[in-house]
Amino acid sequence: MGNVILLATEASAEGGWGLNFNLLETNLINLTIIIGLLVYYGRDFLSNLLSQRRAEIEQAIKEAEERQQKAAVALADQQQKLTQAQAEAERIRADAEARAKALKAKIAEQAAKDVERMRATANQEMDAEQQRVIAQLRTQVAAMALERAEAQIQERLDQNAQERLVDRSLAMLGGGS
Secondary structure: OOOOOEEEOOOOOOOOOEOOOOOHHHHHHHHHHHHHHEEEHHHHHHHHHHHHHHHHHHHHHHHHHHHHHHHHHHHHHHHHHHHHHHHHHHHHHHHHHHHHHHHHHHHHHHHHHHHHHHHHHHHHHHHHHHHHHHHHHHHHHHHHHHHHHHHHHHHHOOOHHHHHHHHHHHHHHHHOO
């Protein structure tokens, strides 16, 4: 309202009403009048406005508390799920370790069986090879013995002795001549 000049109740020197041009006094009077009007007419408006604002704040606080409670419940639920997931992961890890140990033992056992089977097969092959070599040597020794015997017989026997030996052998076999 600034510098509005109002009629003051001052008595002038002649005893009447007049205009007061003192700005400080008139501003003070103007502020008092405005505050009085605001209090008188604005009391209900300000009261309603403050009540509405207070209700909005209370509602916002209530909603924030509800969200906090929901968040706390959700956090507890997620922590429980995390604990369950960690327990499940530990169970899976322990199960995998147990399977790995069992598989390792099974592989070691199978490897031992395979080595034993290979040894047995190798021993059998060596025995078979030894028997084959022995048989071959016997055959060669027998062939060599026959060759020597024939050579010695041919050296010792003349034609007549050979014919008599053949005839005697044939007679023994049942051919009799």
